Amino acid sequence: MYNRRKSRVIRVGGVAIGGENPISIQSMTNTPTADIAATLAQVQALAAAGCEIVRLAVNNPAAAAAFAEIRRRVTDMPLVADIHFDHRLAIAAIEGGADKIRINPGNIGDTAKVAAVVSAAKSRGIPIRIGVNSGSLEADLIDKYGGVTAEGLAESALRNTRVLEGLNFDNIVVSIKASNIPMTLAAHEILAPQVDYPLHVGITEAGTLYAGTIKSTAGLAALLTRGFGDTVRISLTADPVEEVAAAKELLKALRLRQFGPEVISCPTCGRTEVDLIPLANEVSRRISHITAPMSIAIMGCAVNGPGEAKECDIGLACAKGFGLLFANGKVLRKVSENEMMSALIAEIEILAKEKIV
Numbered sequence: 001m002y003n004r005r006k007s008r009v010i011r012v013g014g015v016a017i018g019g020e021n022p023i024s025i026q027s028m029t030n031t032p033t034a035d036i037a038a039t040l041a042q043v044q045a046l047a048a049a050g051c052e053i054v055r056l057a058v059n060n061p062a063a064a065a066a067f068a069e070i071r072r073r074v075t076d077m078p079l080v081a082d083i084h085f086d087h088r089l090a091i092a093a094i095e096g097g098a099d100k101i102r103i104n105p106g107n108i109g110d111t112a113k114v115a116a117v118v119s120a121a122k123s124r125g126i127p128i129r130i131g132v133n134s135g136s137l138e139a140d141l142i143d144k145y146g147g148v149t150a151e152g153l154a155e156s157a158l159r160n161t162r163v164l165e166g167l168n169f170d171n172i173v174v175s176i177k178a179s180n181i182p183m184t185l186a187a188h189e190i191l192a193p194q195v196d197y198p199l200h201v202g203i204t205e206a207g208t209l210y211a212g213t214i215k216s217t218a219g220l221a222a223l224l225t226r227g228f229g230d231t232v233r234i235s236l237t238a239d240p241v242e243e244v245a246a247a248k249e250l251l252k253a254l255r256l257r258q259f260g261p262e263v264i265s266c267p268t269c270g271r272t273e274v275d276l277i278p279l280a281n282e283v284s285r286r287i288s289h290i291t292a293p294m295s296i297a298i299m300g301c302a303v304n305g306p307g308e309a310k311e312c313d314i315g316l317a318c319a320k321g322f323g324l325l326f327a328n329g330k331v332l333r334k335v336s337e338n339e340m341m342s343a344l345i346a347e348i349e350i351l352a353k354e355k356i357v
């Protein structure tokens with residue numbers, strides 16, 4: 001559908017990134033990693049929400065020790081250690097069972113320190129993500145380009161991949177993140193033809209739940225439809241579980257992944273003759289456990305209602321005091337307003353069971 005950029009395959013625990021593999025969803029815990037109970041609870045909440053890779057900040061020795069303990073207790077989720085500045089923490093996280101580490105070699109220090117980290121990653125067979133961020137671009141590149149630019153971000157990523165390659169290491173994932181969408185796009189356009197490593201994509205520091213979701217969606221949709229992106233993280237100033245929910249909706253909307261039902265509901269207007277907004281919200285809430293892919297239309301009147309309802313696996317086209325329930329493009333039956341919700345959910349549950357069988 002979109003012309004996805006070709007990339008090599010890198011394994012992060014049980015998840016393969018790149019190549020033809022599904023675009024995976026990541027998030028990052030925001031509890032202090034040293035608080036093992038809180039961080040474990042958040043990893044579990046992220047797993048339940050559908051997160052496929054979880055990253056934890058390893059910012060001090062206590063966090064590194066906690067990371068190892070969390071690793072011991074979490075057996076079914078790839079865990080990534082996020083390290084800045086201190087190569088000893090990177091090595092401790094690798095020895096503690098990290099499935100990948102994220103570093104910015106530019107802030108790890110001299111070549112000997114980077115080489116020590118690479119040697120540890122090699123010995124455990126785990127990848128390193130080079131994470132270039134507009135907020136921490138190297139000073140010489142800021143000077144060279146007169147500020148933070150797409151060219152500087154791409155050059156930083158390329159330079160850092162060359163550092164690892166110079167150490168005979170190519171188990172690499174690359175990310176370039178900026179909060180500026182055009183700059184992020186341009187940086188990917190420059191970098192992508194020069195490397196075949198999988199790309200972790202995101203719009204950094206995108207903002208709060210509502211604004212950040214929109215901004216991330218705008219940026220990630222532009223990247224993904226241009227073929228850039230093998231794994232995504234939506235960064236929100238919110239509960240990380242919201243990042244996963246937003247990423248699932250985004251990949252679903254772009255038809256890149258399937259995660260349970262897609263609900264198509266009309267915005268309502270002056271023609272709407274039933275209380276559609278709570279109906280659509282409540283149906284969405286009650287079917288959130290369903291994993292079988294299907295399309296569901298919930299429409300407020302006869303203008304577009306029957307048409308949309310026919311196009312979906314299941315549909316409800318409302319009128320004054322009643323609705324027409326559709327399945328597979330045909331009218332199933334007429335239901336009164338007060339039985340619309342239960343009738344619709346019952347049909348969805350039946351279809352979900354059929355699809356799973």
Ligand code: SF4
Pocket residue numbers: 266267268269270271272273299300301302303304305
């Ligand atoms: S489907 Fe009907 S009620 Fe809903 S927005 Fe369209 S015209 Fe209005």
